[in-house]
Amino acid sequence: MLGKTYTYSRLGMYCNIVEVEVDIKKGLPSIMVTGLLSQEVKESKERVRPAILNSGLDFPLKRMTINLAPAETIKMGSHYDLSIAVAVLKALGAIDEKDKRIAYFGELNLSGEIKWIRGILPMVLEAINSGFEKIYIPEENYYEVSYLKKDNIIPVSSISDLIDKLNSDTHINFLEYKVKEDNIKYDDYEDIMGQQEMVDGFTICAAGNHNMLLIGPPGAGKTMGASRLPSIMPDLMEEEILEINKIYSIASFSQNEQWITKRPFRTPHNSASSRAVIGGGIKVLPGEISLAHKGILFLDEFLEFRSDSLQALRTVIEKKEVYISLRNGCAVYPADFLLVAASNPCHCGFYETEGGICSCSMAEIKKYRRKLKNPLTDRIDLQVKVERINFKSLTQGQKNQSSKEIKKKVLIARNIQKERYKNEKFSVNSQIPPEKVSTYCRLESGGAKILEKFMEDNLLTARACHKILRIARTNADLAESDLIRISDLEKALKYRFLDLEAL
Numbered sequence: 001m002l003g004k005t006y007t008y009s010r011l012g013m014y015c016n017i018v019e020v021e022v023d024i025k026k027g028l029p030s031i032m033v034t035g036l037l038s039q040e041v042k043e044s045k046e047r048v049r050p051a052i053l054n055s056g057l058d059f060p061l062k063r064m065t066i067n068l069a070p071a072e073t074i075k076m077g078s079h080y081d082l083s084i085a086v087a088v089l090k091a092l093g094a095i096d097e098k099d100k101r102i103a104y105f106g107e108l109n110l111s112g113e114i115k116w117i118r119g120i121l122p123m124v125l126e127a128i129n130s131g132f133e134k135i136y137i138p139e140e141n142y143y144e145v146s147y148l149k150k151d152n153i154i155p156v157s158s159i160s161d162l163i164d165k166l167n168s169d170t171h172i173n174f175l176e177y178k179v180k181e182d183n184i185k186y187d188d189y190e191d192i193m194g195q196q197e198m199v200d201g202f203t204i205c206a207a208g209n210h211n212m213l214l215i216g217p218p219g220a221g222k223t224m225g226a227s228r229l230p231s232i233m234p235d236l237m238e239e240e241i242l243e244i245n246k247i248y249s250i251a252s253f254s255q256n257e258q259w260i261t262k263r264p265f266r267t268p269h270n271s272a273s274s275r276a277v278i279g280g281g282i283k284v285l286p287g288e289i290s291l292a293h294k295g296i297l298f299l300d301e302f303l304e305f306r307s308d309s310l311q312a313l314r315t316v317i318e319k320k321e322v323y324i325s326l327r328n329g330c331a332v333y334p335a336d337f338l339l340v341a342a343s344n345p346c347h348c349g350f351y352e353t354e355g356g357i358c359s360c361s362m363a364e365i366k367k368y369r370r371k372l373k374n375p376l377t378d379r380i381d382l383q384v385k386v387e388r389i390n391f392k393s394l395t396q397g398q399k400n401q402s403s404k405e406i407k408k409k410v411l412i413a414r415n416i417q418k419e420r421y422k423n424e425k426f427s428v429n430s431q432i433p434p435e436k437v438s439t440y441c442r443l444e445s446g447g448a449k450i451l452e453k454f455m456e457d458n459l460l461t462a463r464a465c466h467k468i469l470r471i472a473r474t475n476a477d478l479a480e481s482d483l484i485r486i487s488d489l490e491k492a493l494k495y496r497f498l499d500l501e502a503l
């Protein structure tokens with residue numbers, strides 16, 4: 001007697017079809033499960049038997065072999081229980097599937113109830129794309145897929161409920177489930193008094209998708225500024241929303257039953273382990289860098305982060321995804337975020353601060369500033385100096401533009417870039433490759449001389465020169481100018497102040 005069902009294996013974001021076969025023969029009673037299984041899948045047989053018996057069905061004591069194919073892919077997670085149970089029931093003749101292609105996902109408890117599983121969304125999407133006619137999932141997971149509005153995804157609460165639904169001839173209507181969209185409301189730049197240079201920095205950052213380094217004394221409003229960045233970024237596109245929710249479905253952050261529609265803003269603490277920042281662990285979960293996908297990763301006091309996290313970040317920034325190596329494969333998570341790193345200007349935090357007294361020695365300051373010029377900051381375009389706000393500008397200072405107004409400018413600049421790079425593999429200024437900088441960053445006459453002098457005076461590398469030109473390009477786009485004017489270039493030089501320091 002043979003029974004066969006389908007489910008999916010998941011490693012990182014990649015899902016593969018798994019064929020579950022059950023063979024029941026006469027012989028000494030035993031259950032053997034094969035197919036490169038992790039501990040929780042091996043334990044599955046201990047759950048499936050009582051779950052079937054406690055659902056009032058028969059489970060004869062016979063020789064049973066369960067195989068999960070292909071044997072080459074590792075099977076992790078508890079969602080195989082349901083497909084194994086159905087394959088057993090099919091082998092015993094207790095279930096008759098009317099549709100040909102059905103996929104099952106769900107963990108069983110001993111009483112036969114079907115429980116919540118991790119990462120349902122990427123697996124269900126893969127099953128839909130592969131043409132499965134019906135997909136049975138735990139009722140407790142339904143909110144994660146209800147946004148897809150597919151009536152071939154059927155929520156089930158127990159084995160008995162599943163059998164009822166499999167046997168029912170009537171079409172099961174799409175369960176109307178109120179999707180709760182995230183109600184995150186990001187604060188407005190309008191609420192910040194003064195700090196014009198910082199707000200301008202964030203505008204450039206959002207317009208050209210430039211990573212950013214903020215340097216300023218404690219309490220200068222670095223966090224306040226960064227947390228408002230999502231409010232001026234372009235809205236997410238449908239496929240981006242889906243990708244973010246896939247990651248959150250795996251991280252199981254969506255357990256608060258919300259569908260994420262806004263750009264995430266993640267602020268890991270500097271004491272976080274590199275697993276928490278980069279991802280991994282026994283369950284191979286996505287880290288903060290993936291939870292910040294398509295959003296902002298804000299690292300406050302970034303020099304205090306573990307050095308292995310910072311080192312890993314360097315590669316992730318370039319590749320825009322993270323590879324987590326395992327004994328039996330490699331998990332990949334997307335990690336395309338905008339990095340905003342913040343730091344004090346010196347160890348005590350008050351170097352060159354108006355009204356503050358720095359207690360560091362010159363040697364300490366030099367050491368600290370040298371640390372600021374590390375391989376990670378080398379991948380950051382914008383360097384923004386944030387000053388402590390004094391009482392006068394706090395009470396009488398100018399109000400900033402509202403986020404809505406800034407966003408309008410950002411969107412115009414983004415559209416200019418999209419049009420300009422329509423035949424390229426990139427779409428924003430921060431991604432112009434070195435060999436194309438001269439094509440796309442044409443300077444107004446006289447501009448080249450200024451840039452040359454700046455480079456010679458400060459002994460800059462070609463890499464730094466390209467960064468300046470990319471920022472200048474964004475400045476020109478924000479001003480809707482085709483040519484990079486001298487004023488755009490000078491403004492860009494202001495945002496490279498660390499280059500001026502000979503340390």
Ligand SMILES: [Zn+2]
Nearest residue numbers: 346348358360
């Ligand atoms: Zn100091």
